[in-house]
Amino acid sequence: MELNTEIITTPPLDSASVVLLRDTAQGMQVLLLRRHQASNVLGGAYVFPGGKLDPEDQHPALLSQLSQDAVTLHQRLAEPELTPQRAAGLFVAAIREAFEECRILLGQTGADTPDLPALQNALASGQSWAQAFQNLSLQLHTDALVPWTRWITPRQASVTHKRFDTRFFITRVPEGQTAEHDNFEATETLWTTPREALIRYWDHEIELAPPQIMGLVQLARHPDTHSALTEAQSRQPPVVEPEPFDQDGVRTICYPGDPRHSVSQAVFPGPTRLLFKNKRFEPELGLAALLD
Structure with a gap:
C-alpha cells in the first residue's frame, strides 16, 4: 500500500458499501472482495462491496420498487441534511453494488425466489436498473439493510487520491x-471470520484499508449475526472523520476518542489511531490492539 500525501480539494463523493454476514459452524463470517490490482482505488486490497452513488439510484421508478418509502429510509439513515430521495438512493446503491460486484441480491425474504440470471441478463442487455426491476416485478425489502457507520475521507487522504462520503450498511x-x-x-471472494481476517492482515497475507481494519475490529466483538445486527439497530450510525497527522515523521490517523482527535467520545472499540509502518497502517500496540 502506497501512502498518499496530497491535499484533495474536491468534495467527497457520496457512496455506499455493504457488510455481508453469515453464520457458520466456525462462527460469524464476513464477505471481503479483493479489488483488481489495476484499480485506481485500493487496488489489490480486500474490501466490503460498494461504490459511488449513481444518478440512476434515485430514479423514481426504482425507488417505487422498495418496500419502504423515501421518507422512512431518510429517517433510518439519520442524515437530515440529505433529501429523502438521495437517502433512499444510497440504500439502492448498496444493493446495486452488491449485485454488480458479487452477484448477491439483497433485500430478499425467505419466501422470495428472485430470478437472478434473468436480472443479470436484463442488465447485460442494456436495461437500466429501474427498467429491469419493473419488467421483472422485483421488490427490495430495504428493512433488511441496516445503516452501520459513515466514513468521510479527510482532505489529507492517505490511501486514495479521491475523497468519499461512504455509508456502510450491514445485513x-x-x-x-x-x-x-x-x-x-x-478478483477474489473471501468469506472469513473477522478475527481471522485481522490475523491474516497482520501476517501480511491480505491487504486492508483503515475502514476495513476498524470495521473488522468492531465485528470481531460479535459472536453471531444476530448480535451484530442488534447492535447496529440499537443506535444511529456514527460519523467517522479520520484526522491525519505526522508524528516523528510517521503518518498517523486518529479516530474519535483519541487525545488528538477533535471528537473526544469514542464511537467504536479498538485502537483510536493507526500508524503507517511497513507500507501499511498498524496500531501502536500491534495485533493485540485489534483483537482485545
Missing part, C-alpha cells in the same frame, strides 16, 4: 444465494 446474506466475484472490479 445477512439471503438464504440460497452464493457470492461470486465479477472478475472485473474484484
Whole structure:
C-alpha cells in the first residue's frame, strides 16, 4: 500500500458499501472482495462491496420498487441534511453494488425466489436498473439493510487520491444465494471470520484499508449475526472523520476518542489511531490492539 500525501480539494463523493454476514459452524463470517490490482482505488486490497452513488439510484421508478418509502429510509439513515430521495438512493446503491460486484441480491425474504440470471441478463442487455426491476416485478425489502457507520475521507487522504462520503450498511446474506466475484472490479471472494481476517492482515497475507481494519475490529466483538445486527439497530450510525497527522515523521490517523482527535467520545472499540509502518497502517500496540 502506497501512502498518499496530497491535499484533495474536491468534495467527497457520496457512496455506499455493504457488510455481508453469515453464520457458520466456525462462527460469524464476513464477505471481503479483493479489488483488481489495476484499480485506481485500493487496488489489490480486500474490501466490503460498494461504490459511488449513481444518478440512476434515485430514479423514481426504482425507488417505487422498495418496500419502504423515501421518507422512512431518510429517517433510518439519520442524515437530515440529505433529501429523502438521495437517502433512499444510497440504500439502492448498496444493493446495486452488491449485485454488480458479487452477484448477491439483497433485500430478499425467505419466501422470495428472485430470478437472478434473468436480472443479470436484463442488465447485460442494456436495461437500466429501474427498467429491469419493473419488467421483472422485483421488490427490495430495504428493512433488511441496516445503516452501520459513515466514513468521510479527510482532505489529507492517505490511501486514495479521491475523497468519499461512504455509508456502510450491514445485513445477512439471503438464504440460497452464493457470492461470486465479477472478475472485473474484484478478483477474489473471501468469506472469513473477522478475527481471522485481522490475523491474516497482520501476517501480511491480505491487504486492508483503515475502514476495513476498524470495521473488522468492531465485528470481531460479535459472536453471531444476530448480535451484530442488534447492535447496529440499537443506535444511529456514527460519523467517522479520520484526522491525519505526522508524528516523528510517521503518518498517523486518529479516530474519535483519541487525545488528538477533535471528537473526544469514542464511537467504536479498538485502537483510536493507526500508524503507517511497513507500507501499511498498524496500531501502536500491534495485533493485540485489534483483537482485545
